[in-house]
Amino acid sequence: MQQHVRDDLSAYLDGALAPADRALVDDHLAACAACRAAAAELSATARLIAALPRPDPSRRLVPSLETRFAWLRPVRSLSAVLAGVFVLVFMASATLDTGWRMGGGRAGGSAQTTSSREATPAAAPQATALERGSVPAPAASPTIALQEQGRSTAFASPAATGSGARAEGAPAADAVRAAPEPPRIGPSPWLWLGLAAVSGILALVAHRRLRAV
Amino acid sequence: MLAEHADRVYAHVARILGPGGEAEDVVQDACVSAWRSISSFQGTSFRAWLFRIATNRAIDLVRTRRRRGELPLEPAQDEVVTWAEPVAGGPDLGDLAADREAVRVVEEALGGIPAEQRAAVLLRDVEGFDYEEIARITGAEVGTVKSRIHRGRLAARNALVARGWRGPAG
Numbered sequence: 325m326q327q328h329v330r331d332d333l334s335a336y337l338d339g340a341l342a343p344a345d346r347a348l349v350d351d352h353l354a355a356c357a358a359c360r361a362a363a364a365e366l367s368a369t370a371r372l373i374a375a376l377p378r379p380d381p382s383r384r385l386v387p388s389l390e391t392r393f394a395w396l397r398p399v400r401s402l403s404a405v406l407a408g409v410f411v412l413v414f415m416a417s418a419t420l421d422t423g424w425r426m427g428g429g430r431a432g433g434s435a436q437t438t439s440s441r442e443a444t445p446a447a448a449p450q451a452t453a454l455e456r457g458s459v460p461a462p463a464a465s466p467t468i469a470l471q472e473q474g475r476s477t478a479f480a481s482p483a484a485t486g487s488g489a490r491a492e493g494a495p496a497a498d499a500v501r502a503a504p505e506p507p508r509i510g511p512s513p514w515l516w517l518g519l520a521a522v523s524g525i526l527a528l529v530a531h532r533r534l535r536a537v
Numbered sequence: 538m539l540a541e542h543a544d545r546v547y548a549h550v551a552r553i554l555g556p557g558g559e560a561e562d563v564v565q566d567a568c569v570s571a572w573r574s575i576s577s578f579q580g581t582s583f584r585a586w587l588f589r590i591a592t593n594r595a596i597d598l599v600r601t602r603r604r605r606g607e608l609p610l611e612p613a614q615d616e617v618v619t620w621a622e623p624v625a626g627g628p629d630l631g632d633l634a635a636d637r638e639a640v641r642v643v644e645e646a647l648g649g650i651p652a653e654q655r656a657a658v659l660l661r662d663v664e665g666f667d668y669e670e671i672a673r674i675t676g677a678e679v680g681t682v683k684s685r686i687h688r689g690r691l692a693a694r695n696a697l698v699a700r701g702w703r704g705p706a707g
Contacts, residue, residue, distance in 0.1 A: 330620065331687060333687070334683070334686050334687035334690055334691075335668070335683045335686075335687070338661065338667075338668065338686070340667070340668045340679075340683060362620065365694050366687075366690050366691070366694060369643070369690050369693050369694040369697065370661075370662045370690055371662075372639060372640065372643050372693070372697075373643055373647070373658060373659070373662040373663065373690070373693060374662045374663055375640065376552070376640060376643065376644060376663065377640065378545075378548040379547070379548050379551040379552070379556040379560075380544065380547075380548070381543075381544060381547045381551075381560075381561050381564070382557075382558075382561065383561060385543040385544070385547060385561060385564050385565050385568060386539045386540045386543050386565075386568050529576065532575055532576060533572065533575060533576075535575075
């Protein structure tokens, strides 16, 4: 029993024994002066080891790293700034792109309509009315009748309508509807997000490397 | 971060290998190695990680030197270490902290024990790592760490007693 306790004394002093083993050692030490002395000796020895003089290196052990990787500092700063810029560009681009898609679209279509109105003011009310399909037209107007059946028919024979004003406005409205979707301006928003992610990762890697030095 | 720990790691390695250029090279290599693999570091303690790299390199170097005959063979790690009986008349062990002679005796005693024991004792008593951390640093079981620390301290204690120091009960 005594030998067993002596073998456990270092772990006991370091608080590394399980509670049950610690209780056993406590009980034994309470009754055994020799083991109490042994514990005191080990404790004193541990303090002596802790007080060993600390040898110092004759040279700096990491300066080469600090100078070798100094270029990482501007890389880290630039990457972080670029990541932020790309995120902002992504948000702006995504907002515009969403509007463009919804306009489908309305955003592009209304822009086109506006320009058409400006270009042919005389035809504008007509075009708007045709768009809404709510022009109160005389029942005898063949143009309107054809409108309801299909616009293309109406525009195919403007001369046959006998109504010059209406025939003038109809092609303008058709230009609005038949206009191809406006081309997307600039690259996809996801490109900006990808660039932001790449810049962010680069900044993070540079930061971790610099922190390690 | 490396700069903060490098000197302490050097002191630890120098106590295993002996001070000088070889210990400095080990620490510098460990720093470069840690720096290169920092992105794969998953642990919670960078300091423990750095000590692990440096300690293992130092112990490998000790083994290599012993195989080449550059160092005397170490006693077997499972060799039974007995408690030397103190003789009356010497100074108390508890009063030795400021005694340079006692420090030199302890250094000598630690120099004579297996490198794994020395590393474990130093990691515990000098660096303050707990047993689980030392087990991770040295790649050993906690039970093995416990045994190494106890044997290392006992060797130092016996060396002091052999010089005439006595225990508190002596």
